[in-house]
Amino acid sequence: xxxxxxxxxxxxxxxxxxxxxxxxxxxxxxxxxxxxxxxxxxxxxxxxxxxxxxxxxxxxxxxxxxxxxxxxxxxxxxxxxxxxxxxxxxxxxxxxxxxxxxxxxxxxxxxxxxxxxxxxxxxxxxxxxxxxxxxxxxxxxxxxxxxxxxxxxxxxxxxxxxxxxxxxxxxxxxxxxxxxxxxxxxxxxxxxxxxxxxxxxxxxxxxxxxxxxxxxxxxxxxxxxxxxxxxxxxxxxxxxxxxxxxxxxxxxxxxxxxxxxxxxxxxxxxxxxxxxxxxxxxxxxxxxxxxxxxxxxxxxxxxxxxxxxxxxxxxxxxxxxxxxxxxxxxxxxxxxxxxxxxxxxxxxxxxxxxxxxxxxxxxxxxxxxxxxxxxxxxxxxxxxxxxxxxxxx
Amino acid sequence: xxxxxxxxxxxxxxxxxxxxxxxxxxxxxxxxxxxxxxxxxxxxxxxxxxxxxxxxxxxxxxxxxxxxxxxxxxxxxxxxxxxxxxxxxxxxxxxxxxxxxxxxxxxxxxxxxxxxxxxxxxxxxxxxxxxxxxxxxxxxxxxxxxxxxxxxxxxxxxxxxxxxxxxxxxxxxxxxxxxxxxxxxxxxxxxxxxxxxxxxxxxxxxxxxxxxxxxxxxxxxxxxxxxxxxxxxxxxxxxxxxxxxxxxxxxxxxxxxxxxxxxxxxxxxxxxxxxxxxxxxxxxxxxxxxxxxxxxxxxxxxxxxxxxxxxxxxxxxxxxxxxxxxxxxxxxxxxxxxxxxxxxxxxxxxxxxxxxxxxxxxxxxxxxxxxxxxxxxxxxxxxxxxxxxxxxxxxxxxxxxxxxxxxxxxxxxxxxxxxxxxxxxxxxxxxxxxxxxxxxxxxxxxxxxxxxxxxxxxxxxxxxxxxxxxxxxxxxxxxxxxxxxxxxxxxxxxxxxxxxxxxxxxxxxxxxxxxxxxxxxx
Numbered sequence: 001x002x003x004x005x006x007x008x009x010x011x012x013x014x015x016x017x018x019x020x021x022x023x024x025x026x027x028x029x030x031x032x033x034x035x036x037x038x039x040x041x042x043x044x045x046x047x048x049x050x051x052x053x054x055x056x057x058x059x060x061x062x063x064x065x066x067x068x069x070x071x072x073x074x075x076x077x078x079x080x081x082x083x084x085x086x087x088x089x090x091x092x093x094x095x096x097x098x099x100x101x102x103x104x105x106x107x108x109x110x111x112x113x114x115x116x117x118x119x120x121x122x123x124x125x126x127x128x129x130x131x132x133x134x135x136x137x138x139x140x141x142x143x144x145x146x147x148x149x150x151x152x153x154x155x156x157x158x159x160x161x162x163x164x165x166x167x168x169x170x171x172x173x174x175x176x177x178x179x180x181x182x183x184x185x186x187x188x189x190x191x192x193x194x195x196x197x198x199x200x201x202x203x204x205x206x207x208x209x210x211x212x213x214x215x216x217x218x219x220x221x222x223x224x225x226x227x228x229x230x231x232x233x234x235x236x237x238x239x240x241x242x243x244x245x246x247x248x249x250x251x252x253x254x255x256x257x258x259x260x261x262x263x264x265x266x267x268x269x270x271x272x273x274x275x276x277x278x279x280x281x282x283x284x285x286x287x288x289x290x291x292x293x294x295x296x297x298x299x300x301x302x303x304x305x306x307x308x309x310x311x312x313x314x315x316x317x318x319x320x321x322x323x324x325x326x327x328x329x330x331x332x333x334x335x336x337x338x339x340x341x342x343x344x345x346x347x348x349x350x351x352x353x354x355x356x357x358x359x360x361x362x363x364x365x366x367x368x369x370x371x372x373x374x375x376x377x378x379x380x381x382x383x384x385x386x387x388x389x390x391x392x393x
Numbered sequence: 394x395x396x397x398x399x400x401x402x403x404x405x406x407x408x409x410x411x412x413x414x415x416x417x418x419x420x421x422x423x424x425x426x427x428x429x430x431x432x433x434x435x436x437x438x439x440x441x442x443x444x445x446x447x448x449x450x451x452x453x454x455x456x457x458x459x460x461x462x463x464x465x466x467x468x469x470x471x472x473x474x475x476x477x478x479x480x481x482x483x484x485x486x487x488x489x490x491x492x493x494x495x496x497x498x499x500x501x502x503x504x505x506x507x508x509x510x511x512x513x514x515x516x517x518x519x520x521x522x523x524x525x526x527x528x529x530x531x532x533x534x535x536x537x538x539x540x541x542x543x544x545x546x547x548x549x550x551x552x553x554x555x556x557x558x559x560x561x562x563x564x565x566x567x568x569x570x571x572x573x574x575x576x577x578x579x580x581x582x583x584x585x586x587x588x589x590x591x592x593x594x595x596x597x598x599x600x601x602x603x604x605x606x607x608x609x610x611x612x613x614x615x616x617x618x619x620x621x622x623x624x625x626x627x628x629x630x631x632x633x634x635x636x637x638x639x640x641x642x643x644x645x646x647x648x649x650x651x652x653x654x655x656x657x658x659x660x661x662x663x664x665x666x667x668x669x670x671x672x673x674x675x676x677x678x679x680x681x682x683x684x685x686x687x688x689x690x691x692x693x694x695x696x697x698x699x700x701x702x703x704x705x706x707x708x709x710x711x712x713x714x715x716x717x718x719x720x721x722x723x724x725x726x727x728x729x730x731x732x733x734x735x736x737x738x739x740x741x742x743x744x745x746x747x748x749x750x751x752x753x754x755x756x757x758x759x760x761x762x763x764x765x766x767x768x769x770x771x772x773x774x775x776x777x778x779x780x781x782x783x784x785x786x787x788x789x790x791x792x793x794x795x796x797x798x799x800x801x802x803x804x805x806x807x808x809x810x811x812x813x814x815x816x817x818x819x820x821x822x823x824x825x826x827x828x829x830x831x832x833x834x835x836x837x838x839x840x841x842x843x844x845x846x847x848x849x850x851x852x853x854x855x856x857x858x859x860x861x862x863x864x865x866x867x868x869x870x871x872x873x874x875x876x877x878x879x880x881x882x883x884x885x886x887x888x889x890x891x892x893x894x895x896x897x898x899x900x901x902x903x904x905x906x907x908x909x910x911x912x913x914x915x
Binding site: 009017027029035041045074153272307312361363367369389390 | 400437692701800848
């Protein structure tokens with residue numbers, strides 16, 4: 001082997017070393033911490049931010065819209081959610097809420113971000129607390145711009161049909177506002193199912209959005225006399241009536257709605273890639289899940305929680321997720337979607353048995369092999385020992 | 394609750410960063426009985442060697458081919474390390490090396506790797522694509538690849554054995570004689586047709602500068618490993634590898650904590666003495682392995698900054714930060730066969746292989762005209778549900794092209810490039826990918842920065858160039874431990890970028906620390 005000649009070839013190593021040394025000798029010794037990409041990443045994803053409530057307004061019979069501001073509100077995409085961390089009694093809970101304001105409203109002179117909460121009809125202790133207690137001037141920490149329930153032009157059709165039920169209207173209000181303001185290029189038809197007119201939330205906001213590219217069709221299942229609009233449920237006939245050409249269907253509403261809507265769309269032969277579902281939370285009653293051993297449903301187990309070198313034992317009800325048990329005990333667990341999907345609350349089960357509902361199992365294959373679970377979607381079936389992250393915030 | 398103590402007061406070694414390099418360090422140190430604390434800012438191990446789940450489907454997060462694995466019965470360096478450490482990963486062999494498509498010269502060739510260091514198959518396939526009529530091109534390529542192999546074998550010996558220059562010249566003559574040259578200078582001596590050089594250059598961007606400024610040594614190692622032995626992927630995606638390394642480290646007694654960000658590396662009188670976390674808590678250790686780029690460590694992490702010597706600042710200022718990544722990762726609604734996708738990985742240069750032009754384009758905000766696409770299912774048929782497949786399109790832009798990105802224009806830049814890629818690949822494949830997308834995730838330099846904290850969103854450390862030659866790096870390495878007790882692990886270290894080199898870099902960092910410990914004990 002010869003590249004040039006023997007002398008030049010064998011001298012190569014010392015030649016490149018001298019060359020490198022020369023570059024070093026010439027280099028500046030001034031520190032230059034320059035990372036504009038890192039700066040942008042931090043602005044787009046600041047993590048927990050301090051939020052201050054600037055107003056609370058009634059936006060429906062049992063609905064309140066809460067407006068927050070912060071030093072710097074990150075951009076989000078219409079349809080995404082945010083979380084709030086709340087101290088309720090001895091518990092520290094984090095809950096997700098779809099953002100009902102538009103992305104463009106996080107900019108300008110008086111930037112804000114809004115969520116709309118509804119007083120839950122069943123056991124919804126955090127939402128109840130927020131609905132009843134939140135007032136102007138309150139402060140929270142939270143994360144904004146989370147979730148995948150948003151229009152992606154490269155994947156979705158330009159036409160969106162929103163299939164909304166109850167408080168599931170909130171992400172679509174955000175989309176409608178953004179389209180109305182010319183900031184989002186899509187055509188939106190909202191089919192919004194409510195029991196009666198009084199139950200419609202964010203009605204005025206929706207009306208203000210109606211334009212060439214935004215239509216709102218209220219569908220009432222129990223209309224009062226004199227209602228001339230659509231009635232019944234969001235059936236395939238009704239969806240067909242308002243569908244025009246290639247359309248992406250976005251579903252958001254109470255949990256029971258998803259299976260029904262998916263069946264309607266399947267019967268309409270809508271391809272899978274044209275259907276988007278918001279994550280739908282946990283089972284209302286996990287003990288009714290098919291493979292759940294119902295004989296243990298009233299048990300309270302010992303949950304040993306290891307964090308770094310520390311360890312403590314707390315009670316864990318069989319019918320509540322591990323995340324809920326941690327929250328009750330005042331142990332901070334970082335959660336976002338509360339649906340088992342996002343994986344931020346990933347923890348390791350060191351011993352004991354647990355239940356994960358198939359619909360809420362968003363785990364990675366290797367994680368399953370090593371008994372990692374998403375705490376918001378895993379339920380104790382015996383005494384358990386878990387390792388969770390050390391809290392930093 | 395607040396009185397709980399989560400850490401011991403002191404550890405033998407604190408490893409900042411639980412990606413492949415940091416975990417390889419931790420495994421090595423734990424295997425020597427050291428008390429190790431690993432602190433990872435993300436809630437998962439692995440850094441970019443990871444996966445994500447969309448609509449219940451797990452999707453690979455990287456290009457995820459692993460080099461230096463080899464078959465079970467004759468393991469190569471990285472598989473051997475995992476075997477020694479008791480990290481048991483299910484490896485699947487990638488069937489092809491790559492397909493190379495040059496839209497300008499109309500070159501289109503599928504190259505398969507050899508086995509056990511035999512290069513006849515790839516040499517033959519490349520020669521055929523050049524219209525080799527008398528076998529002369531085949532022989533020239535074969536000779537070149539065999540030279541690469543000898544250099545590769547030497548590097549593997551020399552990276553763990555110290556020897557005199559004279560002995561090196563006798564035992565590793567080809568390594569010594571090619572060390573001073575660029576890949577181009579050595580390749581030129583084989584008088585190959587241009588097309589053969591183009592095909593052999595396909596991997597170039599994965600190692601460093603264009604081939605006239607890329608050290609031959611680095612290129613040779615890559616070619617020998619990929620074309621002589623083939624690459625492998627973990628059956629349960631990169632997360633399998635990352636998780637199994639982390640799990641094994643913990644089994645061996647390491648404390649590994651996730652979601653913990655280190656703010657400062659504490660130093661005093663030229664020695665490391667511990668770290669401070671974002672919440673102000675301090676943990677003591679005389680030894681720290683840092684996965685953050687030295688740029689970051691020396692300009693904002695060392696406390697006080699007066700402990701950073703001038704040499705360290707010159708060191709980082711002299712370096713060129715390597716490429717980042719722009720990836721469009723899709724879950725498609727048909728099988729690869731139905732979509733007419735037949736190759737695991739394809740390098741595509743629609744406008745030809747003028748490397749300087751491609752490289753200049755990579756320094757802009759795009760669009761980019763040199764891409765690698767991967768169909769995960771062709772190496773791992775169970776990678777996604779039946780009737781679907783995972784397809785990714787990647788370019789490796791340099792960070793400077795993204796310096797102008799801000800909150801306001803980010804989405805637009807992302808969309809513009811992704812759309813360009815999808816259109817380009819759709820044209821090449823003759824199928825409209827846009828009509829098959831079930832899920833799409835776009836990864837950018839900003840995404841990398843967000844999840845890993847990597848300086849300038851770079852995944853490839855410092856660029857391998859003739860000014861920063863790997864042989865020079867090796868020769869000068871001892872003098873570059875600027876603060877006693879501090880070592881670095883990551884793509885920014887001697888072996889450079891890639892998942893295999895990351896493991897090697899991590900082992901090297903552990904060795905530096907172990908040597909320091911031994912020295913301290915006298």
